[in-house]
Structure formats: C-alpha cells, structure tokens
Amino acid sequence: MFLSELIPMSEVLDILAENQKIMGIETIDLKDSYLRALATAIYSFHDSPPFDKSAMDGYAVIAEDTFGASSNIIKELKIIDQIGAGAFSDKKINNGEAIRIATGAPIPDGANAVLMEEYTITENEGTDDEYIKIHSQVTPGENVAISGEDIKKGDKVVDSNIIIRPQEMGLIASAGVDSIEVYKKPRVKLIITGNELVNPTKNLDKAQIINSNQYVIGSMVESCGANVDISYSQDNFNTVKEILDDSSKDYDLVITTGGTAISKGDVVIDAVDAIGEVLFHGVAIRPGKPVGFGLINETPIFMLSGYPVAAMGQFDAIVRRFLFKMQNIDFNPRMEKREAEVKIYSNLGRTDYIRVFADDEKVRSILSRGSGVIRSMVEANGYIIVDENQEGITKGDIVDVVFFEAMNWNK
Amino acid sequence: MFLSELIPMSEVLDILAENQKIMGIETIDLKDSYLRALATAIYSFHDSPPFDKSAMDGYAVIAEDTFGASSNIIKELKIIDQIGAGAFSDKKINNGEAIRIATGAPIPDGANAVLMEEYTITENEGTDDEYIKIHSQVTPGENVAISGEDIKKGDKVVDSNIIIRPQEMGLIASAGVDSIEVYKKPRVKLIITGNELVNPTKNLDKAQIINSNQYVIGSMVESCGANVDISYSQDNFNTVKEILDDSSKDYDLVITTGGTAISKGDVVIDAVDAIGEVLFHGVAIRPGKPVGFGLINETPIFMLSGYPVAAMGQFDAIVRRFLFKMQNIDFNPRMEKREAEVKIYSNLGRTDYIRVFADDEKVRSILSRGSGVIRSMVEANGYIIVDENQEGITKGDIVDVVFFEAMNWNK
Numbered sequence: 001m002f003l004s005e006l007i008p009m010s011e012v013l014d015i016l017a018e019n020q021k022i023m024g025i026e027t028i029d030l031k032d033s034y035l036r037a038l039a040t041a042i043y044s045f046h047d048s049p050p051f052d053k054s055a056m057d058g059y060a061v062i063a064e065d066t067f068g069a070s071s072n073i074i075k076e077l078k079i080i081d082q083i084g085a086g087a088f089s090d091k092k093i094n095n096g097e098a099i100r101i102a103t104g105a106p107i108p109d110g111a112n113a114v115l116m117e118e119y120t121i122t123e124n125e126g127t128d129d130e131y132i133k134i135h136s137q138v139t140p141g142e143n144v145a146i147s148g149e150d151i152k153k154g155d156k157v158v159d160s161n162i163i164i165r166p167q168e169m170g171l172i173a174s175a176g177v178d179s180i181e182v183y184k185k186p187r188v189k190l191i192i193t194g195n196e197l198v199n200p201t202k203n204l205d206k207a208q209i210i211n212s213n214q215y216v217i218g219s220m221v222e223s224c225g226a227n228v229d230i231s232y233s234q235d236n237f238n239t240v241k242e243i244l245d246d247s248s249k250d251y252d253l254v255i256t257t258g259g260t261a262i263s264k265g266d267v268v269i270d271a272v273d274a275i276g277e278v279l280f281h282g283v284a285i286r287p288g289k290p291v292g293f294g295l296i297n298e299t300p301i302f303m304l305s306g307y308p309v310a311a312m313g314q315f316d317a318i319v320r321r322f323l324f325k326m327q328n329i330d331f332n333p334r335m336e337k338r339e340a341e342v343k344i345y346s347n348l349g350r351t352d353y354i355r356v357f358a359d360d361e362k363v364r365s366i367l368s369r370g371s372g373v374i375r376s377m378v379e380a381n382g383y384i385i386v387d388e389n390q391e392g393i394t395k396g397d398i399v400d401v402v403f404f405e406a407m408n409w410n411k
Numbered sequence: 412m413f414l415s416e417l418i419p420m421s422e423v424l425d426i427l428a429e430n431q432k433i434m435g436i437e438t439i440d441l442k443d444s445y446l447r448a449l450a451t452a453i454y455s456f457h458d459s460p461p462f463d464k465s466a467m468d469g470y471a472v473i474a475e476d477t478f479g480a481s482s483n484i485i486k487e488l489k490i491i492d493q494i495g496a497g498a499f500s501d502k503k504i505n506n507g508e509a510i511r512i513a514t515g516a517p518i519p520d521g522a523n524a525v526l527m528e529e530y531t532i533t534e535n536e537g538t539d540d541e542y543i544k545i546h547s548q549v550t551p552g553e554n555v556a557i558s559g560e561d562i563k564k565g566d567k568v569v570d571s572n573i574i575i576r577p578q579e580m581g582l583i584a585s586a587g588v589d590s591i592e593v594y595k596k597p598r599v600k601l602i603i604t605g606n607e608l609v610n611p612t613k614n615l616d617k618a619q620i621i622n623s624n625q626y627v628i629g630s631m632v633e634s635c636g637a638n639v640d641i642s643y644s645q646d647n648f649n650t651v652k653e654i655l656d657d658s659s660k661d662y663d664l665v666i667t668t669g670g671t672a673i674s675k676g677d678v679v680i681d682a683v684d685a686i687g688e689v690l691f692h693g694v695a696i697r698p699g700k701p702v703g704f705g706l707i708n709e710t711p712i713f714m715l716s717g718y719p720v721a722a723m724g725q726f727d728a729i730v731r732r733f734l735f736k737m738q739n740i741d742f743n744p745r746m747e748k749r750e751a752e753v754k755i756y757s758n759l760g761r762t763d764y765i766r767v768f769a770d771d772e773k774v775r776s777i778l779s780r781g782s783g784v785i786r787s788m789v790e791a792n793g794y795i796i797v798d799e800n801q802e803g804i805t806k807g808d809i810v811d812v813v814f815f816e817a818m819n820w821n822k
Contacts, residue, residue: 200441
C-alpha cells in the first residue's frame with residue numbers, strides 16, 4: 001500500500017476525537033487511588049479544621065491578659081488545665097487563667113489566642129506548674145486556626161478529571177471520604193508482529209532482529225496509566241486477523257507494531273481492513289508516517305511501525321493523548337522555553353517530532369541517520385515539535401521543548 | 412523538647428550523607444525493569460544493526476546503474492529476487508539487476524544502495540514483475556543502514572545508576588540482554604501516631620482529626636519508587652517504642668508522623684532516643700522545622716510532623732533525596748525559570764519551601780495561614796526554595812521553580 005496521501009496531524013486529531021472511547025467508572029478505596037483519574041468531584045462532609053484549634057504548642061489565654069507583657073514586665077497566669085492532641089477541656093478560661101495546649105488541640109471556651117511555649121517561663125517545664133510567667137503579648141486570634149478556615153462543610157474540595165496526587169488524597173480524606181469513583185484503567189493488548197523478530201539473545205542468526213518493541217511500547221503504555229498484555233504474531237494474514245479479532249473482544253484498546261513488509265503486503269493494515277475499518281493510514285509526521293488507526297468490533301486499533309524509534313514517535317504523537325483521554329484526562333504536557341544551540345532542520349508539510357537534548361538554557365537536536373536508531377532516544381530528553389507550516393528552526397531561536405517526563409502519567 | 416537550636420539544611424545534608432544506606436542488588440527480567448534503578452552498566456553483545464540493512468521499502472541496486480535516470484530518462488533493471496523482513500537472499504546482484512527488498516531486510520551481496528519503491532514503475536506492483544522501470548537516481552550508501560552504525564559489539568550502551576525508561580529497555584534488548592541488575596526497591600514502614608486521629612468519616616467527635624498522613628505520606632513514598640506498609644500507633648511511649656523496634660528490624664527505612672504533643676512529651680523522639688540514636692531534631696526550614704532523623708538497629712528513621720503540610724514539606728526537603736539515593740539515584744529535580752508575579756516573603760536564617768503556582772511565564776506564592784492547610788498544596792504545582800542567606804523575592808525577579816512532577820521517580 002502506498003502512503004501517497006499522508007493526512008495532516010490536524011485531521012488525525014479530528015478522527016481520534018470522533019472515535020475517542022472513555023472508560024467506565026469504578027469505586028475504589030482512597031488508599032489505592034494514587035495516580036488514578038478522579039471521575040467525580042469531592043465535596044466535604046466537614047469544616048476543616050473541624051473546631052478552632054491551636055496552631056502552636058503553648059498556652060490558651062485571653063489575649064487582653066497578655067497586653068503589656070515584655071522582657072521587663074513579666075505577667076503571671078494561673079494554669080487551670082492541660083489539653084493534649086485528641087483531648088479537650090471542659091473548663092472555661094476566665095481573666096488571669098491559662099490552659100496548657102498542644103498543637104492541634106481545640107481552643108477551650110473563653111480563650112481567644114495561644115501564647116507560644118517559647119514566650120513563657122515555668123518552674124517545672126509545665127507539667128506540675130500552677131502558674132506561668134509570660135514575657136510577651138499576643139493579639140486576639142493569634143496562633144488559632146479558625147474552624148472552617150481551610151474548608152467549609154459542603155465545599156467542593158477536589159474537581160473531577162484530575163490525576164490524583166498525594167495532596168489530593170489528603171484533602172479527600174480530610175473531607176471525610178474514604179472511597180472514590182475513578183475511571184477504570186484501560187486494558188491494552190500490544191501485538192508485536194514480524195517474522196524477523198527474536199527475543200534478546202547473544203546469538204543472532206542472519207536477518208534476525210531483536211524484538212525491542214515489546215519492551216519499549218509495553219512500558220510506554222504503562223507510562224500512560226494503563227495496563228498492558230503483550231503477544232507476538234508472525235506476519236501471516238490469517239494469524240494476525242485472528243489475534244486482532246480476539247484481542248478486540250477482550251481489551252479496551254489494541255496496539256500493533258510491524259506488519260508493513262512489502263513482500264507480504266501490509267499484513268496488519270490488510271487484516272484490520274478485512275474484519276474492521278481502517279480510518280487512517282499514513283500521517284504527515286516524522287518519524288513515523290506509516291501509522292494507522294482503525295476499529296474492530298468497535299475497539300480502537302493503533303497500527304505502529306516495526307522500527308522502534310518510528311513506533312515511539314507515533315506513540316508519543318498519536319497514541320499517548322488517546323490513552324490519557326480514555327481516562328478523561330487531557331494530554332497537555334508542559335512546554336519549556338530553550339534557546340536553539342544549532343540550526344534544526346525540518347520540512348514544510350509535515351509535523352516533525354525532533355528528538356532533542358535540553359539543558360537549563362539551551363537545546364540541540366540529537367542527530368541520527370535512520371529510524372531504527374534507539375540510541376538517539378536514549379541520548380534525548382525531550383522533543384521539539386515543529387508543525388507543518390514551519391520550516392526548521394534558526395540557531396538562537398527560542399523554542400518550546402516537551403520533556404519526556406512531562407508526557408508521562410504523573411503530576 | 413525545645414527546638415531552640417535549629418540546624419541549617421547544609422548540616423542536615425551532611426548528616427544524611429554520612430548515614431546514607433544503599434539497597435542491595437537483585438537480578439530481574441528486562442520486561443519488569445520499567446522505572447527500576449539500573450545497578451550495572453550494559454554492554455552490547457551485537458553490532459546494531461547486525462547487518463547492512465535497507466532503511467526503505469524498495470529495490471536493492473548498484474547505485475551506478477541508476478545514474479542519469481530521471482522523469483525523462485527511464486532506466487530498466489531486471490528483478491532477480493525479493494527479500495522480506497526476516498529473510499535474506501543468496502543471490503548476488505550484477506550490473507543491470509535489482510532485488511526487491513523490505514525495510515529492515517539485509518542488503519544482498521553486490522548492492523550498495525536502495526531505490527525507494529516510490530521512484531519505480533512496475534506493471535504488477537512488483538509481485539510478479541521481471542523488470543522495474545526507474546525514474547530517479549540514488550547515491551552509493553543511500554537508504555542503507557550500515558552494520559554497527561548505531562552500536563558496536565562491546566560498546567557500553569547504557570550507564571549504571573539511571574532510572575530505566577522505555578528507550579533504555581529497548582536499547583538493552585537490542586544489546587542482546589534480557590535480565591539485568593537493579594537496586595532493590597526500599598521497603599518503607601510508615602507509622603502514623605496521634606491519639607486524635609481517626610479514619611475518614613462523616614461523623615467526627617470533638618477533638619478528632621482525620622488521619623490524612625497515611626494517604627499523603629504513603630503515596631509520597633511510592634512517588635520515590637519505594638514500597639510502603641502503613642501502621643497506626645497511639646501516642647504511648649511503650650507502644651511507639653515497640654513498633655519502632657520491630658519496624659527497624661523488618662524494613663529498610665522507617666518514617667513516623669506526629670508524636671510531638673507537649674502534654675505527653677515528644678513521644679516519638681523520646682522513643683527513638685531510648686532504643687537508638689537521634690542524629691538531629693529541629694531544622695531551619697519552613698514549613699516543618701520540628702523534623703527529626705535517627706537510627707534504630709542501624710535502620711534510618713525519619714520523624715515528621717503530624718501536620719500534613721509540614722510533613723509534606725519535610726518529606727520533599729529531606730526524605731525524598733534519601734529514598735532516591737537508597738537506589739543510588741541522585742535527587743536533582745529540574746528547575747525552571749519563572750518571573751515572580753508578586754513579592755514573596757521569606758526570612759533570613761532558614762530555608763523556605765514556598766508553595767507556588769507557576770504558569771508558562773509567571774509564578775506566585777499560594778497563600779496559607781497555617782501548616783495544616785492541605786488546600787495550599789492542592790492549589791500549588793511546585794516550590795520555590797529560598798535559601799537561608801536570601802531574604803524574600805522581589806516582584807519581577809526571575810526565580811527557579813521546582814515542579815512537583817519533576818520531583819517524582821519518573822523520567
């Protein structure tokens with residue numbers, strides 16, 4: 001099959017959007033929610049803090065009792081109780097009185113401030129003392145965290161459609177919620193095709209190539225927050241057709257690599273065409289123009305090249321955003337500005353994913369001759385994406401770099 | 412215990428370096444190696460490519476036979492064989508001959524270039540043709556990937572002490588290696604202390620606080636590539652001592668939160684002091700100065716605050732680098748330059764971890780009153796770290812931002 005009519009990336013994005021599949025929702029324990037995609041917003045059952053509490057270790061006091069205290073004017077208050085974390089006091093403070101209080105403990109009735117322990121003098125470190133001497137004053141409200149100052153009961157505390165970080169887990173817990181709705185993780189079937197492929201070995205026969213895509217593309221699927229099972233198939237039309245048909249029934253998404261050997265025809269493309277629909281084949285990107293997309297039994301199928309660097313480029317340009325969106329997360333990696341250290345070549349009429357190495361200030365392209373050169377991906381730490389209307393980058397230009405780590409399922 | 416003598420971060424780093432523990436090494440299958448820390452460098456068993464191969468679908472030819480061909484001057488070559496991927500040809504090309512060849516297949520003897528399929532004309536799409544007509548010329552070496560151009564046998568292809576990405580997995584496979592040595596993942600015991608703590612619930616009694624640290628710090632441990640088990644303990648000296656002693660024997664690292672309630676003493680610090688050694692307690696950082704570090708049975712113990720935001724700050728400032736280094740990975744998150752949108756306050760004499768939100772150009776601090784305000788961590792997407800010799804940041808200053816995602820175990 002000739003790829004004479006390459007479609008532009010803009011059209012690819014339209015076709016993917018029309019055929020985007022979104023996973024169903026499941027309820028999980030909050031403890032298992034790290035890096036899952038939250039499906040429904042979280043509202044708080046509580047004010048947070050749930051009561052006025054002390055922000056310091058010290059003494060709950062009536063602020064006005066401390067006015068005028070200084071290193072020269074020592075004042076004295078009577079200690080009437082003490083409150084540890086998790087405890088509270090039934091006593092009410094009157095003028096001239098104080099209650100020893102732990103950080104986080106509820107402010108007792110009558111008090112309106114907390115005097116830090118460091119600004120007091122006691123005989124026995126507070127444990128058995130009847131009085132404290134104070135040499136500093138506090139203002140009303142000082143060192144008191146007011147009930148509901150962080151969150152009010154009924155407030156929306158976390159929005160839906162975000163990747164859950166440690167801090168969201170904490171906020172959800174504080175809201176009183178211990179199980180949440182998340183999008184199911186996509187189950188992806190990766191099918192590696194190619195008669196020439198063998199597993200890693202010290203001894204290669206003539207014409208054999210080591211199957212590296214099973215590792216590269218398999219882990220890239222994981223880097224999108226999805227689960228992957230991997231199979232191998234010979235470049236045989238009926239074998240490929242059968243495994244595609246089975247996989248499309250058992251998985252949420254299918255990815256293939258290889259199957260474009262001229263002597264046998266585009267076996268993967270032909271097999272998808274026979275039992276499903278090829279929606280595009282051939283995209284104006286580099287590396288990786290011979291990439292395809294289709295549907296079998298309504299399951300999306302991405303058909304990538306056999307060459308690892310082409311397959312990686314295709315995955316990053318096309319598959320990654322689809323896998324993110326299956327969990328209802330928009331794929332918008334942060335871009336960082338760097339100065340081009342050298343002229344970077346690119347052609348009009350195609351979107352170039354140029355492998356680059358960027359340091360803190362500058363960026364340079366990683367040179368490579370062929371699409372099989374994985375080493376160029378190892379030396380690179382990101383891409384510059386040059387769109388179809390732009391013809392290369394001049395030395396000294398400020399350009400946007402997408403670091404590989406910013407493209408992963410991780411926030 | 413008073414924290415009157417806070418030690419500076421520089422001293423903290425020295426103490427951590429002196430007591431750094433590095434995990435042992437284990438051998439794993441390459442397929443399980445994504446995001447593991449490679450312990451020994453990888454050398455290739457093979458040239459890559461292992462033979463001169465075609466970089467295009469087309470015809471292996473003698474380049475000189477094509478010289479002068481153009482849309483006006485059509486030349487003709489005799490097809491003597493065809494080579495699919497994974498196959499090879501025993502035939503030798505002589506002048507006037509061509510062999511149909513698939514991308515990746517070995518260049519046959521006698522040929523020195525590959526003419527792309529697009530530049531040829533055949534009657535029957537190549538399958539049964541005896542001759543091709545060509546209307547373009549190629550130079551010697553064109554579309555041929557030379558044996559060993561990517562990697563030479565014996566070359567070091569991947570250095571040790573890196574976090575393995577998909578592309579390293581591919582390169583290791585291509586080197587002929589299918590099992591590798593990695594650092595074991597640290598097994599971390601997280602002990603949450605605090606009488607006031609309860610699991611997330613709709614109904615809170617007076618003085619109860621929801622235990623959010625089990626989620627926040629638990630998932631932060633995972634974000635450093637380590638495994639975590641979580642326990643809860645009351646603020647009781649003997650209970651804490653016992654669980655610390657047991658955990659120090661069963662785990663590679665122990666982290667505690669809480670245990671600094673004045674009414675009962677610094678129960679965690681006291682327990683570590685009783686059965687081990689406290690190496691520091693109280694650091695000139697904000698948030699989170701009451702952080703401790705010690706050893707029990709030679710196992711490192713980090714003692715964090717009970718307040719989630721203080722504990723998160725302590726974890727990011729102190730624990731994270733230690734956990735990375737346990738897998739022999741230096742913790743050097745990338746920093747990005749942004750313009751301060753507002754004046755940012757900071758004090759001399761302590762290292763401030765200021766929670767910020769940065770967009771593509773600017774950065775602003777996230778305001779918060781107390782260290783309990785998790786919401787500030789949810790609104791933030793990074794830190795500005797202001798060291799102890801610097802007094803705040805002026806509006807318009809260009810500052811370094813560390814994005815949270817750059818601090819995670821992910822490349």
